[in-house]
Amino acid sequence: MSRPSLFDLENHADFVQRHIGPTAEQQQEMARVLGYDSLDALIDDTVPAAIRRQVPMDLPPPRTEQSVIDHLRSLARQNVVNKSYIGTGYHDTYTPPVIQRNVLENPGWYTAYTPYQPEISQGRLEALLSFQQMIMDLTGMDLANASMLDEGTAAAEAMTLLQRVNKKNRSRLFIVAEDCHPQTIAVVKTRAAVLDIEVLVGDPEQLLATNEAFGMLLQYPGTHGHLRDVSPLIEQAHEAKTLVTVAADIMALLLVKSPGDLGADVVVGNSQRFGVPMGFGGPHAAYFATREAYKRSTPGRIIGVSIDRRGNQALRMAMQTREQHIRREKATSNICTAQALLAIMATFYAMYHGPQGLRRIAERIHRLTAIFAHGMAALDMDPGNAQFFDTLTFDVGDEQQAIVDRALASGVNLRILENGRLGVALDETTCAQDVEALWRIFSGKDDVPAAAALDANIDGYPGIPEALQRETDYLQHPLFNDYHSETEMLRYMRYLEDKDIALNRAMIPLGSCTMKLNATTEMLPVTWPEFAGLHPFAPADQTRGYQAMLEELDHMLLEATGYDAISMQPNAGSQGEYAGLLAIMRYHQSRGDHQRKVCLIPSSAHGTNPASAALAGMKVVIVECDERGNVDMDDLKLKAERHTEDLAAIMVTYPSTHGVFEESIIELCEVVHQHGGQVYVDGANLNALVGIAAPGKFGADVSHLNLHKTFCIPHGGGGPGMGPIGVGAHLQPFLPTNPVSPVPGLDTANDVVSAAPYGSASILPISWAYIALMGGEGLVEATKVAILNANYIAHRLQDHYPILYTGTTGNVAHECIVDIRPLKEASGVTEEDIAKRLIDYGFHAPTMSFPVAGTLMVEPTESESLFELDRFCDALIAIRQEIDAVQAGRLDAADNPLANAPHTLADVAASDWDHPYSRELAAYPVESLRRYKYWAPVNRVDNVYGDRNLFCACPAIDAYRETAD
Template sequence: MKRPSLPELEHHQEFIGRHIGPTPQQQAEMARTLGFDSVDALIDATVPAGIRNQRPMDLPPAQTEQAVIARLKAIARKNQVLKSYIGTGYHDTFTPAVIQRNVLENPGWYTAYTPYQPEISQGRLEALLTFQQVIMDLTGMELANASMLDEGTAAAEAMTLLQRVNKKNPSSCFLVAEDCHPQTIAVVRTRAEALDIEVVVGDPEQLVGSTEAFGLLLQYPGTYGHVRDLQPLIARAHEAGTLVAVAADILSLLLLQSPGAQGADVVVGNSQRFGVPMGFGGPHAAFFATRDAYKRSTPGRIIGVSIDRHGNEALRMAMQTREQHIRREKATSNICTAQALLSIMAAFYAMYHGPGGLRRIAERVQRLTGLLAAGLETAGIRPVNAHFFDTLTLDVGGEQGAIVERALAAGMNLRIIGTEQIGIALDETTTAEDVDQLLAVVTGSAPAASCRERDDAAEGVPAALQREVDYLQHPLFSEYHSETEMLRYLRRLEDRDIALNRAMIPLGSCTMKLNATSEMLAITWPEFAGMHPFAPAEQAEGYQQLLAELEHMLKECTGYDAISLQPNAGSQGEYAGLLAIRRYHESRGDQQRDICLIPSSAHGTNPASAALAGMRVVIVECDNQGNVDLVDLEAKAGKHSSELAAIMITYPSTHGVFEETVVDVCDIVHRHGGQVYVDGANLNALVGLASPGRFGADVSHLNLHKTFCIPHGGGGPGMGPIGVGAHLQPFLPSHPVVPLPGLAPDNDVVSAAPWGSASILPISWAYIALMGAEGLTQATRVAILSANYIAHRLRDHYPVLYTGRNGTVAHECIVDIRPLKEASGISEEDIAKRLMDFGFHAPTMSFPVAGTLMIEPTESESLAELDRFCDAMITIREEIRAVQEGRLDAQDNPLRNAPHTLLDVTAEQWEHGYSREQAAFPVASLRRSKYWPPVNRVDNVYGDRNLVCSCPSIESYREPVL
């Protein structure tokens, strides 16, 4: 036997084999099952030759996990993480270890999907409901959603909400206080311009009453640290017909009177200070709270309390952005991803500390700030802001440069304001010794006495604004202060959910693939997690290297010429891409180009994003095979030729097929002067085989939380960078605080941080480095293979709705339940709920076609898991047949009653016409390992009619009934 050489031994691909589920032998057998001689033959029959890549991706070969981790550590060491006193909405914090280990680093939490199927999401829903309670309590508002992307985006959403709900003032003017954070002002300006809203930035005391406006945005405390009583100003605004949004610091609300108590109509902010690392800008969970009267206009997701079919309490998403699929361009927002994982962390942080512990943290920060202010005054430096919570602004004149240099030498970053001021923001991690060092840095000499020995702290909070502990009085915030109780509570909630660590999540268009542990390691390394997004560029050399390398990787994967990493969600990527198209047309004098063509099958965020970018939506029909109707496209492109801005298509199509005419679609739109936007949701079927930037597209957003392995986190975080052609590169987003190289500083701004949720970008970098060009291509091939395998196994039991020219599908398939429903009364929802009894999350229901299930297996699922899922679906089909033939009652059957809980099958009485065994153990393998849904089917109608979005009273925690 020939012995392998050392290079052959060292050129191993263990990780590729660990990421891709089916073995090479199984892949070959799967292809033969489909009637193809090889996987190559399947790909040739499926992916149109006209779009195939002509050259391989220019990426380094696949590396081992050990090599990737070592290289990532070397990159991380190039970051210099100094003590940050920059503030501006970002502050250092301590993540409790019990939360870091058991939530942030736990795949049971970070690999779960958005809780659209509530029965198997009760743990996450309870945590998100708790987050809403925290926000409602601290802001003093009646209603809160389950988080937003960042504070800037939340403020922009507040602006559009106030315009919608202000029926008394038809003005198109929005006022913004000049002491709002600069990144917030920039995001608001970008949002407003496309919607023809005039933004006026200035002193609100001068503007209110003198400028007709539908809304006003205030910062509390102001970006320079000022703490002001907002009540008189808000009252004046209301008298003038102006509604008021307040961007508030969450930690300050533990000591300061709530904005709600002062009359605010909307309160937004960032919950990052509640245990979430700065991470060079994100991800962080922003909050959005408002009046109950505005609940129907509130963007994002709202978790509500409902009941299940036995009347037991059950949670669900009471209002959610799935409304986009109904309202489309009339949707109130394009937001789809929330920051679920981060809001969950913030909620647990509040529970772990409780109202008393949180209060002590805030009081300590405020006391240290007072000691710093007093020490500075003793040295003859009076802060600009007499009232403060944690931030001081100092006039230092010509000493600014010297002070900043001394700070850097001492390992500190201060905020540089203009040419003669500095800002200092303290936080939870600041110590008394840090305050002494700050005094030495600012004054140039060590203080006479340590602040630990002084008791002369300045009182920063005016008496009228001091707040009692009137928040977090629910028992949830008093019962989990010991680590033992917290640990067990986290485990109880985790056990109530299905995540990827339990089973396949076969959701079409959502790509729930393996998020390998080695890819996740770096997100909690302090070199990445501890950095402020506005730290000096020379301190972020490691980040800059990683970002540049990732941009190159993504350009190779997509064929585009430039990448923007700023959009922090797929919806924001769509928005940023359309804004780039808008700016491109404007630069050519084509301001009239505002028509966006969108196929009828498109994701709901597409028309919503187009409307948000100031475009008018025209729908293009699809033919009977699910393809864009070229005749209709040609007609509508011709009709609107002089006004055509863009077309938004998804490729492969949302119907799960590779459209043969995609190049023709691009050519038609280009011929009429438009640009082509390809939604990157289905890039998992393209990487390595075809590149949108090469077959005719001008821009795409790239869902890093799908194709490139950032996990869904129960509904977020996400990242939606955009790739563009060279002609659109000048119009990519920049940033007001950290202008991005090669871009005009006044370009649009779509996220609060320069590089969006930068701390999760190492995940995608690691995935691509581990896979290399060969592995990425192989992953795409197996994703297509696995989808076709499922379609083949299910074809004789459920009609497959759409296929390509050779009868194959792309990386997902749609099975049609409508004929079965007509014959048996069993719906796609019944099948989705019954799959829970088999331990599976349901496929995507009724999208893009009502009455269907869209299934996507991804490349990461093993052949055994694919078969287990197919066996479940086939067993369910036999149960439907039993209903059709009268062997099971049309109403009392395992499908209509699904899911079945442990209480159901252990109850003393069993009154169904089928056995307990069929209910709970429909296949034998479940006897070895069984997931028990914690609640029965949730009553959505009841929840809509009785909206409760706060934690239930303690009396409601009673024994469930049958």
């Protein structure tokens, strides 16, 4: 017998076996249960032969976890983390270790899904409600949402909100102050261009005096540091029937008057300074606050206070959160996500420091800035702004390059501006020694005064005019005052975490939203300083590690999708859709086809598709589906022919939103191309294609890639996410760029869809690591097992529930739709009853009533073990038996475990039990729950009550006590 080699002993496929749930033997047995000799036979019978890849992906074999970590370390070392004074909306900060370890690095927080099922999301809902309270307090506004993607996006959303709500001024002109951050101006201009809104950038007073505008955007303080009282300008604007958005620095708001006090109608900004690393641009939680009167027009997610079945306080997402699913092409925003994990971090940062601690941080930043200004004046370098919070701009003329060279030699990045100017923005990490180093850099002299010596000359807030100094209190709610010791903070975060179901507790079988393993190895680089500590506008020679990683990830994703080019800028799936459609529009315009604005969208499409098309300036035309759930090709041909002169694109999800590999996809692409349109394949279901079929090869022109799904970036309770787009070579010239840090190879006049050039760059190493760990072979196996697991579930459930749609061979793709409608009609039990009863069994519910009302869409992913798949199926089968008991009269039609689900510990432990079924059936419907039981913290939440009584601030602490009582 030959001895194994060293290479044989080092199993490079170990990680593949850890990522994929069922073992090879179990996969074989599952295939046999489905009637196939092998997994490959199932795939051959499920995936249309016409779309199958002929050439495998050009990707290396799987790497070991240690080799992946070592390689990423080598890339990280190529980054240079200088002391950053660039500012421009991004600042260095200290992440309290208790928050870094117990939230950012904790799967109980980062693997949780969007809180669509509020009963199992009360912990993160409470944290997000506190975020809203924090933003309302600091901005002085009536209402805040639960965060936005970035400050630029928030400003663009504010512009469209002001246009909708301004009934007194129907102008299509929007004024933008020239001292707004340049990336914000660029995002606003992009959004405005396709919506036929004219943007004028300049001196807002002059522009307001000579133009009629529906809205205006101001920066507070300005991008170059100037702090001015904008209340007279806002008053002047209101007299002219112009509404005003103020983009405000959250740290400055601790010391300066709130925009609400100054008269603002909308306030936007970024919470990054509250303990969230710069991360080369993200992810960060932007904020959006406005007036009570505009609550029904506010974009994104709003967390509201409602009551549960027993009348106790319970939290939920308000109705308008998913308004793009309801209104579709009439939606006012395509934003359906947030930056939940980062909003939660910023909130805990505020709780940890409390109002006094936060104010001390802001006072220290301002005082150091004043000391710096004082010392610069002594060096005959007066700043261009005498009023400031933390940012100063100097006109240094011909000395600019010499100063920059000295700064770089000292490990310092300054903001380089036109006309011989330099900007310096201080932050909470700046110390007295840093200020002295800056004096040496600017003066070129070693002999500079001690910062401490100048401190005695500083009195009060020298950069903040008395009229702008903040007097109102903030963050007075006990939640921001009770957790300043690490022990209390630690316990509070654990208390919230325990309320929720995340992937570290149980399977999250949501169809359309792949919740698979976010491996610890993949997550490690996120907090490495070399990735986390870079400013998004750092000089290119300091970001070589990022650039190398991005280049490698580009190649990986191009191999997986079959496209020719990638843009990493879109920082959410919705942004990816938007960017892809803009590329299509710009392509048509470059050919003189300005009339091509019609977008065909199947009736089954995800709600963001028509919403994104509307935001991209397209006219949506719906294509019907046939009785099998597929795109009706006759209807498609009819509408493509009808719009042959003005057809821009079709948006289609593949495999379909109904969980089927449609046989007609190649013909669909050909029909659209014959009529001059482009094909957008929504990448939401790409996890059923990777390595087996490639949209860029079977006819698609563009796709967004849900890195937070297929490529393992975690959902983080509803964010972060990344939605880069892959495009054919003909669309590559129209990919988005950035005005401050242009993307190489692109026209600097291209669109800008996100504030940072590479979106939320610090989470991209997660996807790089996943692909490297799996290798080409592992990715193919993952796709096959995702299809296997879905078909196994469909097979186990088909004798108990109808499976709504299947392909021509009777198989599903990576998800299946369970039809509850016949059961509902026969028994009165609803899909919501089943979803809530699953909580009693310890599971997150599948996607409810999408894409078909009255159904549950189940997607198991490849990461779930056979044990967990069976446990889930056993739960649904047991629930079906409960439904049968209701139907047969063995359980009361109105008072039964399904109608009353979920049951809380308080229910079961109460002295009185007045239900006709046992406590045991309520709490322990299957024996396995006795080993480990999740208890929902609240009963079923009353959604209607929450919408009718929209309340989105933290309730008084007495309300919590009353609930407990």
